[in-house]
Amino acid sequence: MKSNHCEKxxxxxxxxxxxxxxxxxxFSLVRIQVxxxxxxxAKIRSQTVRILNLxxxxxxxxxxxxxxxxxxxxxxxxFLSNKYPPASLNAFNRVSRLIAISDHxxxxxxxxxxxxxxxxxxxxxxxxxxxFTLSGLSLSxxxxxxxxxxxxxxxxxxxxxxxxxxxxxxxxxxxxxNGIEFGFDKTIRGMGGxxxxxxxxxxxxxxxxxxxxxxxxKSIYLTIDSALQxxxxxxxxxxxxxxxxxxxxxxxxxxxxxxxxxxxNCPGYSPExxxxxxxxxxxxxxxxxxxxxxxxxxxxxxxxxxxxxxxRPEQEFNCFNGVFQVRDRTIYDVHPYDRLSFADIIVHxxxxxxxxxxxxxxxxRYYDVIRRFGFGTQTGIELPGEEYGILNPMKSWSDxxxxxxxxGYEISVTPIQMAKAFNVIxxxxxxxxxxILKSVDRTSMPIRDxxxxxxxxxxxxxVPILCEVVEKxxxxxxxxDGLRIxxxxxxxxxxxxxxxxxxxxxxxxxxFPVESPRVTLFIMIDEPAVVYYGGDAAAPLFKxxxxxxxxxxxxxxxxxxxxxxxx
Amino acid sequence: xxxxxxxxxYRPLIFVGLLLFAALFIYSxxxxxxxxxxxxxxxLLQHERDLREEIDRLQAEKSKLLNLERVERIAIDKLxxxxxxxxxxxxxxxxxxxx
Numbered sequence: 071m072k073s074n075h076c077e078k079x080x081x082x083x084x085x086x087x088x089x090x091x092x093x094x095x096x097f098s099l100v101r102i103q104v105x106x107x108x109x110x111x112a113k114i115r116s117q118t119v120r121i122l123n124l125x126x127x128x129x130x131x132x133x134x135x136x137x138x139x140x141x142x143x144x145x146x147x148x149f150l151s152n153k154y155p156p157a158s159l160n161a162f163n164r165v166s167r168l169i170a171i172s173d174h175x176x177x178x179x180x181x182x183x184x185x186x187x188x189x190x191x192x193x194x195x196x197x198x199x200x201x202f203t204l205s206g207l208s209l210s211x212x213x214x215x216x217x218x219x220x221x222x223x224x225x226x227x228x229x230x231x232x233x234x235x236x237x238x239x240x241x242x243x244x245x246x247x248n249g250i251e252f253g254f255d256k257t258i259r260g261m262g263g264x265x266x267x268x269x270x271x272x273x274x275x276x277x278x279x280x281x282x283x284x285x286x287x288k289s290i291y292l293t294i295d296s297a298l299q300x301x302x303x304x305x306x307x308x309x310x311x312x313x314x315x316x317x318x319x320x321x322x323x324x325x326x327x328x329x330x331x332x333x334x335n336c337p338g339y340s341p342e343x344x345x346x347x348x349x350x351x352x353x354x355x356x357x358x359x360x361x362x363x364x365x366x367x368x369x370x371x372x373x374x375x376x377x378x379x380x381x382r383p384e385q386e387f388n389c390f391n392g393v394f395q396v397r398d399r400t401i402y403d404v405h406p407y408d409r410l411s412f413a414d415i416i417v418h419x420x421x422x423x424x425x426x427x428x429x430x431x432x433x434x435r436y437y438d439v440i441r442r443f444g445f446g447t448q449t450g451i452e453l454p455g456e457e458y459g460i461l462n463p464m465k466s467w468s469d470x471x472x473x474x475x476x477x478g479y480e481i482s483v484t485p486i487q488m489a490k491a492f493n494v495i496x497x498x499x500x501x502x503x504x505x506i507l508k509s510v511d512r513t514s515m516p517i518r519d520x521x522x523x524x525x526x527x528x529x530x531x532x533v534p535i536l537c538e539v540v541e542k543x544x545x546x547x548x549x550x551d552g553l554r555i556x557x558x559x560x561x562x563x564x565x566x567x568x569x570x571x572x573x574x575x576x577x578x579x580x581x582f583p584v585e586s587p588r589v590t591l592f593i594m595i596d597e598p599a600v601v602y603y604g605g606d607a608a609a610p611l612f613k614x615x616x617x618x619x620x621x622x623x624x625x626x627x628x629x630x631x632x633x634x635x636x637x
Numbered sequence: 638x639x640x641x642x643x644x645x646x647y648r649p650l651i652f653v654g655l656l657l658f659a660a661l662f663i664y665s666x667x668x669x670x671x672x673x674x675x676x677x678x679x680x681l682l683q684h685e686r687d688l689r690e691e692i693d694r695l696q697a698e699k700s701k702l703l704n705l706e707r708v709e710r711i712a713i714d715k716l717x718x719x720x721x722x723x724x725x726x727x728x729x730x731x732x733x734x735x736x
Contacts, residue, residue: 082647089650144693228704229704275679277678297705
């Protein structure tokens with residue numbers, strides 16, 4: 071009984087001790103979690119909670135077939151935590167021997183290390199090889215923790231120089247600089263977010279709480295066909311080289327909806343090296359190069375004359391054997407003609423004949439049609455930096471303005487405006503805004519409304535005339551066996567410092583297959599040196615590009631069910 | 638019997654103590670489990686992000702390899718391909734096809 075009593079006493083004491091221990095823990099918990107909650111939670115927050123900014127990933131840019139034109143991929147950037155400058159200098163010297171760093175950057179980094187700056191970039195956006203080399207670098211005990219890496223996005227353009235002027239490019243911080251990247255920056259860039267990261271004692275994140283959701287940039291699809299774009303770029307580069315020209319531009323447009331299938335510029339550049347590219351090279355000539363269109367503009371004149379019923383295709387005009395006086399100015403034809411029909415004036419590109427058609431048409435009617443074609447305003451293509459062109463208001467026209475406007479002088483246009491004008495005939499008389507944006511995040515952009523500006527009768531009269539230009543006129547060098555092409559050549563003197571110079575601009579615009587037009591193609595060559603007439607400089611380039619397009623888009627067979635011409 | 642009746646009953650105390658201990662134990666273990674799941678979730682999310690980045694990297698690499706400029710260079714320089722002369726392209730008429 072006694073031992074039992076002692077046992078019970080011991081158990082009782084143990085229980086009391088145990089209870090007190092539990093009560094102590096409970097009291098401590100209550101003290102920490104209730105009474106001193108604010109103090110400890112603040113302390114914990116400062117040690118374990120970090121607010122992290124999340125940089126949004128830029129959206130990817132695809133071509134019409136889903137091929138990548140621009141994409142952001144994660145990459146590493148190296149920086150120094152400069153706590154002890156002598157050790158940082160040693161570490162940097164070793165790093166600079168392993169990866170390529172410019173001399174200017176080396177001097178700059180060393181200067182910043184000595185000045186005691188805490189955070190110093192060594193090299194941003196390292197290549198995989200560079201990161202592999204640096205991450206394997208063994209640093210001494212004193213240099214540990216000095217070289218660090220941070221994740222950043224690098225914009226990659228897998229197609230190289232293809233479509234550079236369309237895409238534009240971004241800077242080192244992925245800030246948009248040009249082209250689609252700039253024009254659609256808001257859509258592609260996305261929006262940054264914030265998260266609360268909870269970390270343990272080893273600074274490892276065990277929980278992320280979203281404060282603000284990051285919105286990744288949207289992917290966009292262009293109407294560009296990267297294969298066609300490549301072919302156009304190659305052919306344009308080759309032609310510019312052969313002609314000793316200063317540059318050029320090519321526009322390939324789908325006749326039916328105004329989709330731009332290719333837009334090439336020469337000289338080109340690599341979007342990944344946009345920072346070191348001169349503004350002159352960055353300029354997208356297809357939309358921002360202003361020039362007097364010359365004889366390609368006779369397309370507008372002829373359309374206006376037929377639309378207003380002031381001329382008939384077979385109507386004859388006196389071409390004064392190549393020399394014609396308008397007020398105090400003399401107009402010349404390259405080849406002198408005595409008399410030419412309305413159609414032949416276009417086919418043989420007679421300036422004198424055009425001036426007389428203009429005279430017959432009258433300023434008001436001509437001006438109205440020019441405006442309806444969209445000259446003097448932007449075409450509406452979704453690219454930044456598009457020029458308006460220069461079309462003087464009628465009240466400021468001189469006595470000779472109408473005559474000179476008739477063969478494409480006293481007006482400045484862009485290649486895209488001319489492509490749009492040719493597309494009016496190709497599309498059966500409709501003005502269609504060119505477009506380069508196909509969809510955003512697979513949501514198709516609405517097709518813009520077509521506006522009829524020429525009657526079907528006018529178009530039906532214009533098409534054979536433009537076919538004749540290629541069959542037997544100034545555009546013979548654009549002819550392709552088995553494919554009917556309608557087109558018009560243009561040669562114009564270039565304006566330099568307000569005066570017409572001896573340098574020229576050659577152009578050729580057209581569309582094919584004539585039976586069921588699918589493609590409108592416009593070529594502009596800036597200052598060709600070897601030959602400069604549109605029919606000699608631009609028409610052969612039109613032909614070589616058209617051959618590629620026909621094969622690439624398989625235009626022969628479906629378009630010629632009757633003849634079944636194929637390659 | 639009288640003695641045992643007078644002895645204060647400590648069983649409820651032990652019961653309460655055990656209950657508190659069990660509650661603490663469960664609370665702590667659940668918290669630890671929660672933290673453990675937090676680590677695993679973060680690892681998985683990071684893995685997902687890494688995989689997505691890898692997909693993008695591979696897609697960019699694939700596009701670079703399929704770049705027509707590169708294909709053309711390899712075809713011409715390494716494989717000895719040539720562009721056909723315009724005379725080597727023969728348009729075939731429907732009549733020719735039928736034969």
